[in-house]
Amino acid sequence: xxxxxxxxxxxxxxxxxxxxxxxxxxxxxxxxxxxxxxxxxxxxxxxxxxxxxxxxxxxxxxxxxxxxxxxxxxxxxxxxxxxxxxxxxxxxxxxxxxxxxxxxxxxxxxxxxxxxxxxxxxxxxxxxxxxxxxxxxxxxxxxxxxxxxxxxxxxxxxxxxxxxxxxxxxxxxxxxxxxxxxxxxxxx
Amino acid sequence: xxxxxxxxxxxxxxxxxxxxxxxxxxxxxxxxxxxxxxxxxxxxxxxxxxxxxxxxxxxxxxxxxxxxxxxxxxxxxxxxxxxxxxxxxxxxxxxxxxxxxxxxxxxxxxxxxxxxxxxxxxxxxxxxxxxxxxxxxxxxxxxxxxxxxxxxxxxxxxxxxxxxxxxxxxxxxxxxxxxxxxxxxxxxxxxxxxxxxxxxxxxxxxxxxxxxxxxxxxxxxxxxxxxxxxxxxxxxxxxxxxxxxxxxxxxxxxxxxxxxxxxxxxxxxxxxxxxxxxxxxxxxxxxxxxxxxxxxxxxxxxxxxxxxxxxxxxxxxxxxxxxxxxxxxxxxxxxxxxxxxxxxxxxxxxxxxxxxxxxxxxxxxxxxxxxxxxxxxxxxxxxxxxxxxxxxxxxxxxxxxxxxxxxxxxxxxxxxxxxxxxxxxxxxxxxxxxxxxxxxxxxxxxxxxxxxxxxxxxxxxxxxxxxxxxxxxxxxxxxxxxxxxxxxxxxxxxxxxxxxxxxxxxxxxxxxxxxxxxxxxxxxxxxxxxxxxxxxxxxxxxxxxxxxxxxxxxxxxxxxxxxxxxxxxxxxxxxxxxxxxx
Ligand SMILES: Cc1ncc(C[n+]2csc(CCOP(=O)(O)OP(=O)(O)O)c2C)c(N)n1
Ligand SMILES: [Mg+2]
Numbered sequence: 001x002x003x004x005x006x007x008x009x010x011x012x013x014x015x016x017x018x019x020x021x022x023x024x025x026x027x028x029x030x031x032x033x034x035x036x037x038x039x040x041x042x043x044x045x046x047x048x049x050x051x052x053x054x055x056x057x058x059x060x061x062x063x064x065x066x067x068x069x070x071x072x073x074x075x076x077x078x079x080x081x082x083x084x085x086x087x088x089x090x091x092x093x094x095x096x097x098x099x100x101x102x103x104x105x106x107x108x109x110x111x112x113x114x115x116x117x118x119x120x121x122x123x124x125x126x127x128x129x130x131x132x133x134x135x136x137x138x139x140x141x142x143x144x145x146x147x148x149x150x151x152x153x154x155x156x157x158x159x160x161x162x163x164x165x166x167x168x169x170x171x172x173x174x175x176x177x178x179x180x181x182x183x184x185x186x187x188x
Numbered sequence: 189x190x191x192x193x194x195x196x197x198x199x200x201x202x203x204x205x206x207x208x209x210x211x212x213x214x215x216x217x218x219x220x221x222x223x224x225x226x227x228x229x230x231x232x233x234x235x236x237x238x239x240x241x242x243x244x245x246x247x248x249x250x251x252x253x254x255x256x257x258x259x260x261x262x263x264x265x266x267x268x269x270x271x272x273x274x275x276x277x278x279x280x281x282x283x284x285x286x287x288x289x290x291x292x293x294x295x296x297x298x299x300x301x302x303x304x305x306x307x308x309x310x311x312x313x314x315x316x317x318x319x320x321x322x323x324x325x326x327x328x329x330x331x332x333x334x335x336x337x338x339x340x341x342x343x344x345x346x347x348x349x350x351x352x353x354x355x356x357x358x359x360x361x362x363x364x365x366x367x368x369x370x371x372x373x374x375x376x377x378x379x380x381x382x383x384x385x386x387x388x389x390x391x392x393x394x395x396x397x398x399x400x401x402x403x404x405x406x407x408x409x410x411x412x413x414x415x416x417x418x419x420x421x422x423x424x425x426x427x428x429x430x431x432x433x434x435x436x437x438x439x440x441x442x443x444x445x446x447x448x449x450x451x452x453x454x455x456x457x458x459x460x461x462x463x464x465x466x467x468x469x470x471x472x473x474x475x476x477x478x479x480x481x482x483x484x485x486x487x488x489x490x491x492x493x494x495x496x497x498x499x500x501x502x503x504x505x506x507x508x509x510x511x512x513x514x515x516x517x518x519x520x521x522x523x524x525x526x527x528x529x530x531x532x533x534x535x536x537x538x539x540x541x542x543x544x545x546x547x548x549x550x551x552x553x554x555x556x557x558x559x560x561x562x563x564x565x566x567x568x569x570x571x572x573x574x575x576x577x578x579x580x581x582x583x584x585x586x587x588x589x590x591x592x593x594x595x596x597x598x599x600x601x602x603x604x605x606x607x608x609x610x611x612x613x614x615x616x617x618x619x620x621x622x623x624x625x626x627x628x629x630x631x632x633x634x635x636x637x638x639x640x641x642x643x644x645x646x647x648x649x650x651x652x653x654x655x656x657x658x659x660x661x662x663x664x665x666x667x668x669x670x671x672x673x674x675x676x677x678x679x680x681x682x683x684x685x686x687x688x689x690x691x692x693x694x695x696x697x698x699x700x701x702x703x704x705x706x707x708x709x710x711x712x713x714x715x716x717x718x719x720x721x722x723x724x725x726x727x728x729x730x731x732x733x734x735x736x737x738x739x740x741x742x743x744x745x746x747x748x749x750x751x752x753x754x755x756x757x758x759x760x761x762x763x764x765x766x767x768x769x770x
Contacts, residue, residue: 089496089497095316095372
């Protein structure tokens with residue numbers, strides 16, 4: 001079957017791929033979507049997800065090429081393999097969408113998130129928070145006598161882990177950017 | 189060659205440059221500048237409908253019967269919201285439309301101005317794409333792009349929202365040839381590997397079936413021609429969805445009839461029992477598949493579609509072929525011929541099909557005293573056969589009977605609301621068809637309830653002398669609803685009566701049209717001839733049996749081989765296993 005020759009994750013082809021079919025296994029995929037930076041384009045993508053009942057775990061968007069008015073939307077989604085393929089095909093046919101890349105299957109990629117944590121505390125808790133921040137390479141970007149704001153970049157898992165440790169030490173507020181991701185290597 | 193002109197003038201200029209001759213619309217404050225420009229020219233005809241929903245359906249009828257995009261123009265706020273049903277209808281049936289809506293001036297957007305609605309937000313999920321134009325300099329390019337998007341790839345409706353100040357302002361007009369090339373260029377040619385794999389499957393199949401849909405018709409008359417060639421050369425049987433009727437002629441030797449929930453027994457059984465299913469331009473809709481788990485369990489499935497998102501959406505297929513139907517068929521024929529036109533022996537398969545045909549699944553109990561709806565359509569078919577005829581329908585039992593009992597020899601002759609199932613579609617659509625084909629016979633096969641949903645369009649039909657024939661199968665029931673209540677809800681007929689119906693003859697006369705009522709089977713032929721021969725719109729009130737059910741029927745959630753056969757089975761016409769009858 002020619003399906004064998006369809007590149008994995010390719011959007012110019014179909015939603016078809018030949019990997020084993022496990023209908024029930026829920027997978028997490030990171031998609032990079034290049035879109036025209038025009039009014040409403042984010043609403044189109046999000047509207048598609050809500051309208052068709054797909055999940056969004058994380059979403060980031062910003063213009064990445066000013067000359068050609070291109071924005072990059074990075075969306076982390078979950079679903080069965082069929083649903084993921086369907087999501088890619090559905091996103092791919094939105095008119096202002098240029099490319100859809102499934103970074104999870106297209107080869108190694110790196111994912112980073114930035115987070116800010118406000119931790120309140122005094123005494124030992126405060127010292128312990130600072131010590132852990134050092135281990136996690138989080139920076140102090142604001143401090144008062146009773147609080148720190150830590151800034152940290154890393155994978156979502158690393159940020160989750162840090163947040164978990166800060167909770168008993170006085171974590172009062174968190175802001176996260178959501179995932180930004182790129183394929184590794186020199187190719188685009 | 190660029191020229192300065194107002195945005196309103198640009199709209200008209202761009203429509204001319206796109207070859208548009210007819211616009212269906214309804215004016216209002218926010219589109220007055222465009223109406224002013226329309227007034228001052230004669231190339232584009234504006235058809236004033238009586239409700240914006242009808243403008244969209246009329247444009248759909250125009251589009252589907254001509255293959256050209258339909259164009260509509262509505263005002264802001266209520267004009268735009270009235271258009272939503274039509275847009276959704278066109279989206280689900282992949283009908284190319286370009287719709288213009290007025291909008292409050294840019295500086296008032298977001299202030300809850302008079303007749304302001306978030307038209308872009310409201311229509312985003314029911315258009316293929318939409319644009320709010322804020323700068324007159326960009327307007328003409330946007331319009332050209334809109335035509336490109338509506339008509340390329342999988343066709344669909346698009347909308348351009350036009351703030352009033354943009355219509356008044358001057359800007360530079362860009363003709364189509366100078367417009368930027370869009371990055372939106374869906375692939376139309378399938379890969380040679382896909383084509384060759386499909387040919388290899390064709391060569392080996394012993395129990396093949398073609399399952400075709402609206403995509404063949406959308407691909408243009410050439411695609412239908414190629415389909416006929418391929419079907420006839422291979423000798424394979426072919427069935428079609430509601431949307432695809434006419435792509436292959438009903439008189440063709442491979443024709444099995446329509447498939448699906450109210451499709452023919454032989455068509456559904458062939459789908460169930462085939463070893464090779466070749467889906468061309470259809471989308472495995474739930475009215476077609478029945479219970480997914482039991483859908484055609486032993487076949488290799490091929491899916492030819494221009495929209496990659498249709499592949500594996502509902503049914504996993506073995507061979508996806510992404511491309512335009514016309515291109516794919518052309519390549520398949522070429523490769524198949526070059527490899528020696530091989531096919532396996534399908535005679536045993538055809539024998540099996542003949543057995544299924546003997547069930548005569550469309551059998552109904554005839555009557556001498558009341559007009560059976562099936563009989564009415566049989567007579568309509570017999571009396572209009574061979575005529576230059578277009579048929580639209582409303583939604584309900586009459587629609588399914590029309591699909592079963594009328595025969596279509598050519599594409600673009602059958603317009604019905606398939607995906608959305610929009611009651612009220614047929615009448616305005618028939619006007620759109622008639623205005624595109626003034627000399628042809630255009631019949632809307634209607635149910636009384638559906639027809640009332642857009643009956644105001646009698647005014648439009650009269651004003652534009654569109655001699656559309658409204659053939660109403662009046663069962664004084666929301667028949668399809670009543671049927672489901674009878675079969676699935678313990679015969680509790682909750683609100684499925686058509687109470688307080690108008691006198692349709694007087695109604696026709698009130699608009700200056702002709703009304704005919706017929707209740708006796710013996711009078712039917714003469715009455716139908718009177719309708720056909722009348723030069724003007726006719727409302728034909730055909731009083732039919734009130735409790736007739738539409739069979740065959742695959743109840744929702746059942747498999748293809750679990751069809752209800754109705755009278756055909758009651759009559760004992762079916763000799764084989766009763767299991768199929770449920
Ligand atoms: C706008 C809209 N509302 C409701 C329905 C649900 N519906 C489907 S068929 C039907 C009854 C149609 O009655 P009629 O037009 O008289 O046709 P019949 O089935 O009697 O032939 C209804 C209410 C629909 N399809 N469209
Ligand atoms: Mg009725």
